Amino acid sequence: MRAPVDDVAGGAAWDAGGWLGELRVAVVATNADGTIVRWDHGAQALLGYPSREVVGRPIADLLHPGADRSLGRSLWDSATAGHGVMATVTAWHRDGHPLELEIWAAPVPARHRGGTTVLVFAADAHTARGIRGSSAVWEGLFVRSPVGIAVFDTQLRFLRVNQALQAMNGLEENAHIGRSVVEVLPAVNAAEMESAMRQVMVTGKPVLDFRRTGRTHSDPGHERVWSCSYVRLEDPDGRPIGLTAFLIDITAQQQDQLEAEAGRRRLALVNEASVKIGTSLDLERTAQELADIAVRDLADAVTVDVLETLTTGGDLGPGLVGGTALRRLGKAPPAGSRIADILAPLGRTLIFPAGAPYTQVLADRETFMIAHLDKKAIAPAARYSPAPAQLLEQGVHSFMMVPLIARGVVLGLGTLYRSRPVGPFTDDDVSLAGELAARAAICVDNARLYRREHGTALVLQRSLLPQHIPQLPGMEVAHRYLPASDVNEVGGDWYDVIRLDGGKVALAIGDVMGHGAAAAAVMGRLSASVRALARLDLAPENLLHQLEAALEDLTEPMLATFLYTVIDPANGRCHITRAGHPPPVAVSPDGTARLLDVPPGVPLGVGGTPFTTTDVTLQPGSILVLYTDGLVEARGSDIDERLAELTHLLEQPAPTLDELCDRLLIHLTPASVDDDIALLAARLNPSTG
Template sequence: MSDPAGMEGLVSSAAQAAGGWLGALPIAQVATSADGTIVRWNRAAADLLGYGPQQVMGRHIADLLHPGVDRTLGRSLWEAATNRRGVMGTVTAWHADGHPLELEIWACPVPDQYDGPSALLVFAADAHAARRIRGSSAVWDGLFTRSPVGIGVLDTELRFLQVNPALEQMNGLSQAAHIGRRLTELLPEVNAHEMEEAMRQVLETGLPILDLRRTGRTPARPDRDRVWSCSYVRVEDPGGRPIGIVATLLDITEKQHAQVEAEAGRRRLALLSEASMRIGSSLEVERTAQELADLAVGRLADAVTVDVLESLARGDDTGSGLAGGTALRRLGKAPLTGSAVIGVLAPVGRTLTFPYAAPYTQALSARRPFVVPRLDEEAIAPAGRHTSRPARLLALGVHSMMMVPLVARETVLGVAGFYRTGPCGPFAADDVTLASELAARAAVGIDNARLYHREHDTALTLQRSMLPQHISPPPGVEVAHRYLPASDVNEVGGDWYDVLRLPGGRAAFLIGDVMGHGTAAAAVMGRLSASVRALARLDLPPPELLRQLEAALDDLAEPMLATMCYVVTDPATGRCSVARAGHPPPALLAPGRAARLLDIPPDPPLGVGHPRYTTTHLTLEPGSILVLYTDGLIEARGSDIDERLAELTGTLSEEPHPTLAGLADGLLARLVPASADDDIALLIARIQPP
């Protein structure tokens, strides 16, 4: 019989002939002489069948078969031995414990060195276990070969032992190029060191790592970065010792890109939603410009400037704004500190002038964004003829910029500049779209502010022109008057006052308020004021005068309401008649007494069709002071009207009043906040015999 070394070689050949499954099972090795007598019995055979070597050595191998089985296979073995062929099959053996055991065997002849009868070498394994392993192997082979997931098997030195076709395609390298090499050697343009560190951790701890991201470029796509999801699992031998790593890879580049795009879309929507709430709510050009800069910096760009046409900043008509050149005033800039780039850009409030052909103004002239995706020496060359600022920005790390026009209602208002210095990439199409939407919102806010201020200024001019310019009261009457328009963020109303001379040395004091704001309210106020002057010359009683004003409002194309208080007094006698239509009651400050409100019936406002108005008669002591006012003096957000009226009378009682002008200024200082929500008209009269 051949030597043991030759027999060990046959073991390897047998494993290959059995499809590789023998290597995964305990294999019984039995050798017989040419007549079938057992001459070798290894430990695996003893474990499998329960017989020790001393129990089987010298016995015929057929004695181990189940008593009731067909002995045909045994005869075929000897025939194979005679013909020098191998044979495979399934037999039922008799276990030492007395139960049948199905075995898969492979028998091959061992040629005698003298060319005599052949001995047999028999390998046997549990048939059920063999079938299970063969099934698992088939599944693994199918999965390994056909799976779209990249699969690689690596040894404990992290060198590739095997890769499947999917991984070959991902890496752009054949299996032969992988075998025996490490990831860091194969793919230097991915984060291979990080991957190998993760695999070493799996080898050491036995804990798998899932969904670790591999990023970079491979020979399969050398022109584009890709992203893979990698998972690593340790492979162990039956004793639990690590023998390698199984790595699986899934290309998630498109999914990752879709997720990034979706997240970017959510951020854009959130930014636009915030812009709709923050930008342009104040009706102030400067504030709107700064709101755009503050909102965009850090979320779209690293530095932002907002410039409007100089004519618009001055409050003039915008005109074309571009003829011969462009003058822009910087009204917004962010961040205001902490950036070297901001130090190069002109400060807020500075007026910048550019020739018409300068690249900076192309966004204005073309009414579309002017984008420099990658700022370099070539890109700044055209602008270098006009200013050195682009070169200084380039030196400070600005790598991408864009100028987006501020256009609203087909009117060019200015331009917003966006600059990037950070690690983020150049401005792309999505960035330009987002910047354009932000600029459009800001432009509408700036234009609304422009139109509002123009309307406000027009209404204020009209309002002031219709108020009495010179008041000449009759003897015995001293007056002081004030008009305080609403702040710039509130529309001008229709408040007015007047003092008229009446026959017999009497005087008429009137104060009114047209409900509404803007030019329309100021125009109606002027109409009522003129009507009162004409009607007062007819010396109509207060109720009749109010009815005539009611008729004047009825003639308007659109219904309007107004409040009014009309007072007629005779300085010689102190007699006084008062009527009011929805207006706050006058205050009276008699000598030596506390101020009080006159108890006068509150008839409805003018314009509601009230047929009758009442008159209250009273006699004033010499030196009495009447205070007439509009509701802007006593109304304040968050304050009760009764509390404000009490504050008015209290202030009148406490305020020193050597002069009526001083009294008027003291009332406004005490009762009116820095920014009034509504117009205020104030008329103060002192009555004493001439």
Template sequence: MEDAQSEPTAAPFPLEATPVEELISGAAQDAGGWLGALPVAQVATSADGTVVRWNRAAAELLGYGPQEVIGRHIAELLHPGADRSLGRSLWEAAVGGRGVMGTVTAWHHDGHPVELEIWASPVLDRHDDTSAILVFAAEAHATRRIRGASAVWDGLFARSPVGIGVLDTQLRFLRVNPALEQMNGLSESTHIGRRLSQLLPEVNAEEMEEAMRQVLDRGEPVLDRRRVGRTPADPEHDRVWSCSYVRVEDPGGRPIGVIASLLDITEQQRAHTEAEAGRRRLALLSEASIRVGSSLDLERTAQELADLAAPGLADAVTVDVLDSLARGDEPGMGLVGGVALRRLGKAPLTGSEVTDVLAPLGRTLDFPASAPYTQALAGRRPFLLAHLDEKAIAPAARHTNRPAQLLRLGVHSFMMAPLVARDLVLGVATFYRTRPVGPFTSDDVVLAGELTARAALSIDNARLYHREHETALTLQRSMLPQHITPPPGIEVAHRYLPASDVNEVGGDWYDVLHLPGDRAALLIGDVMGHGTRAAAVMGRLSASVRALARLDLEPVDLLYQLEAALDDLAEPMLATFLYTVIDPATGRCRMTRAGHPPPATIGSDGAVHVIELPPGAPLGVGGTRFTTVETTLEPGGVLVLYTDGLIESRGSDIDERLAELTHLLAQPHASLTGLCDDLLTHLVPGSADDDIALLVARIPEEE
């Protein structure tokens, strides 16, 4: 035998008076338990070293069958160069009652050396007090690998910050490491023999056990399955763990258990949730900047806020504005004695039991001074009931049974945010939550405040523009001629149609003046711009034309005077203008224009012509020469003057619109009034994008 790798070492094998065959069998079972899947040769010798037993693992390890070995001295199986004296001393130690361990080099049947680790112990036969030697042998490299793996596993198991548990096929704990003990707040002894669902009922244990059963059945690992809930380690707070499960198999590939590894990711999950919530808030605010307040319409803005917030922030939303504001009055500064609110926004409009029990759109709601709605408005601060229950709704329940209805429908959290802009209280938005996502939080309150602030500003802009619109429209209508009395020999009809958008009331106007010699001046103009200022400039030009016309100036001279009037303004303004002088007796027409759409005529035979008149530049540009053109309007002929709002439309070509105008003019019309109505009906079927002024005149045919 070659030099042993280590001196024979005493091993604590028990010495019992047990039959050799029984002891060998029992010892083999023990070896299987602590050596696991390692192939272990089992050999028995007599006291003098003669082999008396040779199992299959020994035959596989060294290549000798039992018939080749039994009866030979065991030392003959060692390497030919082995020191026989060492072999004798090894057996003498074993025979002397000492268990020994060591490393030797054996000789394989095929002629190559095999390094073995051996464990030998004497066995006493109770019948004749003779000793036999029981030997276990295994390939040395494999035993060192297993011993190292075992050491690594033991170190990892004991020191890893990852919770580790070993469970059997019935999902009962066999072993847990200190990290898992700390996570669960339970000792290892409490775990052993129990299932997760028995130990931790306040986590989603059944879901986790189902995942482990899948691992046992399919053999495929399950990774990053979330365990959520509370354990004795932290009974007051929910925590989140990332769990992974791997099946453990025996050498035959049969499942014998599951290894579970757990990592506490509560803080990472909280940070991720907060970051995700932050992204959602930013996305919602970004969407609000686009969707809310896209028009200067009170009802539409309120509904846009409701549609955005449900389901972005809440499951149901209502938006109520002061009833005085909804009526077009100025909002009051005080809320003494209560408040009246008009419901202008509600979402979702259909398919929600919660919104079905809430007041419908358009309803006016009266709240006393003690109601939460009034308190939220008076305090100008959000009103939050994070957890809605019978106690929380008691103050409001004195006024209405609706809170109790909402509670029965699953509303568990409630929040209100006032609509305040430019230090004016305009209304309130109310948010309801029914989904099992937790109550409204302080972050939700902040988000609701930002959304309502944006909406409130848009609502107040709508209020201001509505007021400006009404002012401009009133000014515009007051400056248009209320009663036109044309001179003898000419008939006229006219229409004025304001734009539908609140900021689009402009400076369109028309007039008919009686000139010396029973002539008539027909004029139409459009101040470029909108609102009160455009209407005021229009009034100034209208008054100037009336004064200048009495001087019987030439058309071009009158336009130069109007341009001078515009130059006197503190802020420059432009205006288009068309001035026509008609002599009803002769049909002679003298006209000039400054950047205005060309007039059209309808002959007595129904033929339509657009008069070729030099366009000129709008008044206020300066340095422009205006040209007067003469034409004749025959008896029965019609002259049509209009502003650009009649033929200009978003998304339409101006030439196509002019062609449509001439086509309509060629149709038969019952009267001049009917002609005006037909043009507006067909060319402006919906709301007008711009103001429209229309003036038509006819020289009657002689009877």
């Protein structure tokens, strides 16, 4: 029991008179040698001495002349040594008659003066025995009642709990005393309970049928419900001295409601998984999304491993033969916890022999669960790794492995570890994990198929681009091609440099609308057509009409933007035609960059609109820059601002065209490119003309 000792010893008014009904309690404080330093009104009323007559005197002077003084000294020595004492002594009333007292003494450090203060509570022994007799009914109820009963102090800390409540909570009384509900029962809605109790302490109005829900140490594997009522305890003057709680287990009545709530939680988790798993076609991100979802409500640690062949683009066979190589692509939490640090990190390739549990789960295509993990249960896995024993030491008590299967193909597995005191994995948990794994497996397989198509399209795209740019008299050329990142599909961007008769050069750049292998194939067809038509010396606008006809021959209509330029390096004359393509940029020898005013036209494949050729003359040393929209288009950015940034970058001196192209890509493209980028720069030699 704690009290504001310095306030008591220093003279603050704290009158315990009338506490516990008719029982008058005296509060006295002494220093370590028994000298009285505080004497309250209750002490004066009990023994008759005013404060001025006793403060500064040894407390032993107040004992009956016939009392054993050595007993008093022994009691005080025990109290001073840190042992609270309870005893019955005979004191001498100021009026001259003996008075039997019950005393409770305990030491408390004195903050301001140092040393130890002994705080003494004293009460008339006869009256105390009478009150204890009258409280027998309450004690009987407290001990024998099937209702859980708890008594709290004004700070909402446990003072007493009966046997029924100890059984409900699965904890002995000494595990409750002095602690709050949040500390004793973290797996229930303890914060809400304390809020309701605090309201009762403040207002004095009882709260009836407040619902406590959650799990206790007596039954950590199941949710339970209790009906709670709270009543404030008051002294005769109406001052709050504590609170009583009464609890009844109503789980049986609420079971249907709990099952419905659990079902809603499972449904909510599945719905959340449908939104948060598979947000991209990136294999690593999809695996991590599964780990993040599962670790929230199902487990304390989750890993997601996929077959190594998925990450390398290899084929997946119909079954598993021999050992298994898995790549860890998902882990939650990634690090920082004792369990997570034991598990292999992201990106690690794990090799499992044919007899290992991981391999067996993939071969059997069934969830493997160990509800209660112990040394015997981990023995098969412990032969291959020290991790199972380490996990057991860190409190992992339940374990589950769920295969990832999509379209009849085994892709990998998810592993779930539980260490929190909420009981082992149940059949419902296995069912929920299976739903999450099935949903994630489809997304993983989509990512696998996309990655394979992305790789095929990229190979096709690169093979159709010009493999060698010829040396051109009077002209220097640099070019770049940057494919979309792995999380975005390859498009149909291309460029070409074609030597023509009479020393002329054709520069072509285009972008087939769409993505994937289909767009790359159409790009190859248009690129081949441009190379063939350019050598026929067609006017630029006629060449574009022929390309449009080629698009019309396709089974599925497609559109493409295109820009075609014929340059005569001898005199700098250029004939430029564009079909819905971004405008070219010319950089004059003095470093000034400008967008060329060329009618935009409409994309190839729209049809019905004539194309216009614009004639431009470039000075020797000028640079002409052609590009696809991936260079200047960005989400959330204005296209005019991006074009202005492009011209600004081109006005900064660059020793070579290659360095100029690299500068544009570095400053204008993000780390993850959303679209392909083709870039072509040509400089007319200053010596020409």
